[in-house]
Amino acid sequence: MKTSALVKLSACLLLSPFVSFAASSAAPALNDANIAAIVVVANQIDIDAGKLAQKSASHAEVKGLGDMMVRDHTAVNQQAVDLVTKLKVTPQDNDLSKKLKADAEKTYDGLKAKKGAEFDRAYVANEIAYHEAVISVVETMLIPGAKNAELKALLQQVLPAFHAHLAHAKHVQSLLK
Amino acid sequence: MTLVRSRPVVLSAVAVLAAALAFALLTSCAKKDPAAKEHVVHIRGMLFQPATLQISRGDSITWINDDILMHAVKSTDPKNPWQSIDLPPRKSWTRTFTQGGPYFCPYHPPMTGEIAIAQTKNLASGH
Numbered sequence: 001m002k003t004s005a006l007v008k009l010s011a012c013l014l015l016s017p018f019v020s021f022a023a024s025s026a027a028p029a030l031n032d033a034n035i036a037a038i039v040v041v042a043n044q045i046d047i048d049a050g051k052l053a054q055k056s057a058s059h060a061e062v063k064g065l066g067d068m069m070v071r072d073h074t075a076v077n078q079q080a081v082d083l084v085t086k087l088k089v090t091p092q093d094n095d096l097s098k099k100l101k102a103d104a105e106k107t108y109d110g111l112k113a114k115k116g117a118e119f120d121r122a123y124v125a126n127e128i129a130y131h132e133a134v135i136s137v138v139e140t141m142l143i144p145g146a147k148n149a150e151l152k153a154l155l156q157q158v159l160p161a162f163h164a165h166l167a168h169a170k171h172v173q174s175l176l177k
Numbered sequence: 178m179t180l181v182r183s184r185p186v187v188l189s190a191v192a193v194l195a196a197a198l199a200f201a202l203l204t205s206c207a208k209k210d211p212a213a214k215e216h217v218v219h220i221r222g223m224l225f226q227p228a229t230l231q232i233s234r235g236d237s238i239t240w241i242n243d244d245i246l247m248h249a250v251k252s253t254d255p256k257n258p259w260q261s262i263d264l265p266p267r268k269s270w271t272r273t274f275t276q277g278g279p280y281f282c283p284y285h286p287p288m289t290g291e292i293a294i295a296q297t298k299n300l301a302s303g304h
Binding site for chain 2: 068071072075076079157158160161167168
């Protein structure tokens with residue numbers, strides 16, 4: 001299950017064969033510092049993509065989706081940073097956070113090359129796949145793996161927002177067809 | 178000399194302020210319907226809870242943001258427009274309603290709610 005979640009996250013996010021990392025190895029044991037790093041990186045990826053949508057989207061609803069992603073993921077990241085600062089936990093990069101960061105740059109470049117309606121479709125499709133994958137990782141890896149109760153609670157509080165983002169992205173996708 | 182002259186002025190000012198305060202209190206009490214109720218809607222888990230709220234005309238509703246994200250509430254009825262201030266986490270906002278209708282969170286359009294005004298009580302109370 002954990003490996004499956006990693007495969008999904010890598011496959012949708014990265015547009016590159018990170019699948020091999022997850023598929024060929026057991027899911028890594030994550031400590032709270034690793035989880036904090038993954039949370040910060042995963043949010044930042046979507047903030048960056050959202051900012052690109054704010055600039056490049058042609059459809060008002062796609063721009064609105066980008067606004068929502070920038071605003072909400074920035075807020076989640078701020079709360080995550082505030083929490084780990086309070087807990088004196090320093091986010092610790094790990095194989096997953098590094099791979100996410102590196103491969104997200106490729107996704108970003110791919111989106112940046114698109115214009116108009118093509119960008120709109122690609123961005124929204126990526127948001128749907130991204131949120132499906134992130135929800136899976138949060139549910140199957142990060143929440144079960146979090147040792148600190150406040151970190152676990154934050155992850156649990158974040159989930160409904162990610163589900164709402166996914167539902168809204170699907171709605172926006174339906175408007176583009 | 179200055180002190181002697183200023184004492185009556187100060188006393189007069191205090192008296193005026195006290196009268197104004199008393200008037201304001203009396204006025205606000207007089208306007209408030211004693212039968213009006215205060216309702217609470219919690220914003221939690223990207224939902225308005227309860228999503229539909231039955232109230233009587235003149236009741237007030239307080240929205241409390243228990244979520245971790247910024248929310249707001251805004252009427253979707255163009256004939257009855259109203260909108261809250263921004264509600265960061267743990268903030269609340271209260272409004273008194275004479276009309277019902279649907280509303281939503283402008284930051285998260287899929288989040289919707291409904292205020293229903295009970296007709297029977299309104300007729301009985303003459304509102």
